[in-house]
Amino acid sequence: MRSVDVSGDVWAALLALREGREEDGGAADDPAWSIYEPLARRRGKPFVLAQVGQSLDGRVATVDGDAAPISGPDGFAHLHRLRALADAVVVGAGCVVADDPRLTVREVAGPSPVRVVIDPSARIPPDARCLSPESRTILVRGEGCAAPASHETICLPRAGDGRLCPVALLDALGDRGLHHILVEGGAATIRHFLEAGVVDRLHVCVAPIIIGSGAPGLSLAPISRLSEALRAQTRVFDLGSDTLFDCAFDRD
Ligand SMILES: NC(=O)c1ccc[n+]([C@@H]2O[C@H](COP(=O)([O-])OP(=O)(O)OC[C@H]3O[C@@H](n4cnc5c(N)ncnc54)[C@H](OP(=O)(O)O)[C@@H]3O)[C@@H](O)[C@H]2O)c1
Numbered sequence: 036m037r038s039v040d041v042s043g044d045v046w047a048a049l050l051a052l053r054e055g056r057e058e059d060g061g062a063a064d065d066p067a068w069s070i071y072e073p074l075a076r077r078r079g080k081p082f083v084l085a086q087v088g089q090s091l092d093g094r095v096a097t098v099d100g101d102a103a104p105i106s107g108p109d110g111f112a113h114l115h116r117l118r119a120l121a122d123a124v125v126v127g128a129g130c131v132v133a134d135d136p137r138l139t140v141r142e143v144a145g146p147s148p149v150r151v152v153i154d155p156s157a158r159i160p161p162d163a164r165c166l167s168p169e170s171r172t173i174l175v176r177g178e179g180c181a182a183p184a185s186h187e188t189i190c191l192p193r194a195g196d197g198r199l200c201p202v203a204l205l206d207a208l209g210d211r212g213l214h215h216i217l218v219e220g221g222a223a224t225i226r227h228f229l230e231a232g233v234v235d236r237l238h239v240c241v242a243p244i245i246i247g248s249g250a251p252g253l254s255l256a257p258i259s260r261l262s263e264a265l266r267a268q269t270r271v272f273d274l275g276s277d278t279l280f281d282c283a284f285d286r287d
Contacts, residue, residue: 085218086238089252107276119145121217127224201231239280
């Protein structure tokens with residue numbers, strides 16, 4: 036397993052790539068470059084990376100909802116690097132209600148992404164930290180739900196099962212120039228993107244703790260045969276406090 040050391044030069048080159056400039060500093064055989072380059076490089080088409088920070092037994096919170104911090108300091112910095120390289124970070128209403136995240140970049144140098152909150156029924160509190168003016172926020176609502184005057188809103192039709200279609204959301208974000216998307220959770224939101232087949236990369240960041248019960252990081256519809264399981268080309272990296280499983284899905 037290769038260790039990841041994100042040098043100042045490599046990080047500067049990745050931020051330049053995010054801005055559409057190519058600078059010396061990134062080498063293909065450098066673990067840090069190979070992890071972050073796919074999200075940083077603008078290719079003129081959508082790129083979706085979903086990330087989950089979980090315990091060894093696949094939990095993201097205790098039964099009482101205590102979720103912070105599961106990731107160690109290096110896993111947390113990794114998440115902030117992903118935010119800095121993405122155009123937009125997407126979370127579900129459950130995550131906002133449970134954790135009240137700010138969704139900004141604070142652990143590394145770099146810009147904060149546009150915050151996109153899927154809140155079909157307008158249940159997140161008006162004082163949620165992700166609604167603060169420090170960064171742009173887009174609310175995603177179900178069609179027919181009142182759009183607040185306070186924030187930019189995308190209204191999407193609900194499918195028969197009540198879901199808002201992730202493909203329609205990606206199209207709407209693309210119309211706003213937001214093509215590189217970090218799906219930060221929680222489990223239901225990641226599930227909808229995975230089941231829609233629109234995830235290019237899944238980062239599972241595992242902290243060496245066992246919670247034993249509580250909310251799962253990933254949860255998909257039941258299957259009966261392992262041959263139906265999702266498979267990805269997976270590389271494993273030692274981040275320091277956490278272990279990263281970098282899973283690539285073939286979408287071409
Ligand atoms: N460790 C991590 O990486 C991480 C990251 C984020 C969150 N979390 C944890 O995850 C838990 C919350 O996860 P969760 O699965 O309960 O909630 P969630 O995924 O954050 O939010 C789910 C809700 O968002 C809305 N939603 C999301 N996608 C939708 C879609 N395509 N169509 C329609 N509605 C959609 C729905 O809201 P309505 O119910 O209002 O319809 C849905 O119930 C918390 O315990 C939190 O601590 C962990």
